[in-house]
Amino acid sequence: MTLFNKKFSPLISPFMMAGVLVVLLPIFAFMTLDRMERQKDYIRERLLIKGISLIRTFEAGTRTGMLTMRWGAQRIQAMLLETAGQPDVDYIMITSKEGQILAHSDGEMVGKRFDAMPDITAVSKDTLLVSHRIRKINDHPVFEVYKRFTPLTTGFRGRHKPMHGMGHMGAEFETNGDSLPVPPGETFQNPGPGKEFSGMVEHYIFAGLSMTRANLAQERLVKETIGRGFLFFLVGCVGMICLFAFQAYRSAKASLTSVKAFSDNVVQNMPAGLVTIDLEHKITSMNREAREILGQVPEKPFPQMIQLVAEMKSSGRPVSREVTLHQGSSHELRLDMTASPILDNEESVLGFLFLFRDLTQLKELKKEVETTRHLAAIGKLAGGVAHEIRNPLSSIKGFATYFGKRYENNSEDRETALIMVQEVERINRSVTQLLEFAKPLAVENKEVRVEDLIAHSLKLVQHDLDKKAIETRVSVQTEKTVFRTDPDRINQILLNLYMNAIVAMENGGKLEIAVVDCPDQKGIEIHVTDNGCGIDKNHLEDVFDPYFTTRPEGTGLGLSIVHRIVENLRGEIRVESEQGKGTRFLIRLPALAKEYGAKKDKV
DSSP states (O other): OHHHHHHHTTTSOHHHHHHHHHHHHHHHHHHHHHHHHHHHHHHHHHHHHHHHHHHHHHHHHHHHHHHHSOOOHHHHHHHHHHHHTSTTEEEEEEEETTOBEEEESSGGGTTSBOTTOOOOHHHHHOTTOEEEEEEEETTEEEEEEEEEOOTTOOSSTTOOOOOOSOOOOTTSEEETTEEEOOOTTOOOOOOOTTOOOOSOOOEEEEEEEEOHHHHHHHHHHHHHHHHHHHHHHHHHHHHHHHHHHHHHHHHHHHHHHHHHHHHHHHHHTOSSEEEEEETTSOEEEEOHHHHHHHSSOOSSOOHHHHHHHHHHHHHSSOEEEEEEEEETTTEEEEEEEEEEEEEOTTSOEEEEEEEEEETHHHHHHHHHHHHHHHHHHHHHHHHHHHHHHHHHHHHHHHHHHHHHHHTTTOHHHHHHHHHHHHHHHHHHHHHHHHHHHHSOOBOOOEEEEHHHHHHHHHHHTHHHHHHTTEEEEEEEEOSOSEEEEOHHHHHHHHHHHHHHHHHHOTTOEEEEEEEEEOTTSSEEEEEEEEOSSOOOGGGGGGTTSTTOOSSTTOOSOHHHHHHHHHHHTTOEEEEEEETTTEEEEEEEEEOOOHHHHHHTOBO
8 A cells, every 4th residue: 555655646646636626527517507408498399399289289170170160169168178188288278368268178267367468469460479488387387388379360471361151250259159259349250252351359379288297307317417427527537637647657757758868968968988888898888979089989898998997896996097099000099088887776887987088189289279389489579570670671662762763764773673662562561461470369349230341341452353354243141230240350351362362363353252141040151252263172271371372472371360360250261262263262250249349359
């Protein structure tokens, strides 16, 4: 019993039972009441149908007797007695408009006044209309059906056919020596041959049906309905409880599945490699990072792993050290590896787990640190060299300009002076680019309009584009009309790419600039495409290296500076080119956060 309570008490709580009662009880109560009400309507409808059938049968019999056998009041009275003898018929009577009983299944009631005369306005106007009511006679409920009594009329509503073969009757209807009394002040006329009715006396027929059997049937139905409703309620409660229990079971199972999926997802997405082996030294599982580090799934553990297992068995605790794994004849992996046993609830060893991290990334970080230090040293050196070189360059440029004007009439000397000025400017540009490459880059954070940024950058090189008759085409298809970035650095990137494109298109061509949204919708992409000479595929990997250039007049620092700026903006840049067909640079830039510009990151 205790085990049962432990298992099922969380599933069937008092609050659950109360909720089931609150939900199901009104539903089944409503269904029971609705069924009872429909049964009551059904009984009334059956009684009404029976009353209508009784009245119409009586009218048809009376009409036949009057027309064929010239019945009088005694025969109608006899027919009432005979008709009232049917089961569940309490009485049948015919009254005048004022309520005087003209004929009754109980002969003692003839000539008396009907005190419970209903409102007959509607049935008096429509001879086919049948009405009904329930009234009590000596505490006995009676279902009473009544209508206008028209035994001598046939045809459709609102129209009377003449009855032939009958004489005029004056104040009373005489047939075969009998008479049906007519109240004072009224006339009941029967038309002669070929004449219409005029001033026909109004008579009404009432049929009282006993409701004893109907009430007994309804009481029996009430008991059955309540019993069935209670039974259905119990079945519904059991069903709801079973449904809740099943739902709770499914929820618990789904939670366990979710936990397992989450744990599997955590293992697969760990930033460290994970490998497990069993007691027979067979690999049982491996996560995604382990596959990326090792490059392939090994058929069996590395010898170094087996050594760590032996050390764990001897020491009885996890082991951590740096190991070198040999893959092939030349490739080595240096890993920081931790090994530990996998235990069950009884502290028995089920296998062994290895966590490791590739130290190659640390080496790359060290290399980047060394590169940063080297660039910092170059920056200090470049600053001093620039100061020492630019002063003499200014003097040389001044003297060259002076000699160019002095020997203006001597074309050879003037050309020499102009070449000196151009070379001095080229040296100055090289020094400026060296400083740009070596010094830290300050990143600002502003909101700019993308279209305005592209238009401004093109305006700066418009003269060079017109000089070579280069056609430009701009396509801005982004939802980010306003973008947060460093406009000056973006302008510097675009100018370098434009100048490279202009140099590549010696005989003119087409320069296309396109701006689109990134696939992840978190930034923009800028595409700069030309149809110039292109880049040799062997040089594509080197175009962003410092001082790499294929042009004699180039410094090899322009694309390196572009690459550094893009990295500082936390973006990506790549190049696609085919020699003789053109080049395309793709720059992906994320939108900078507001706090990023406040810090003014420097690299």
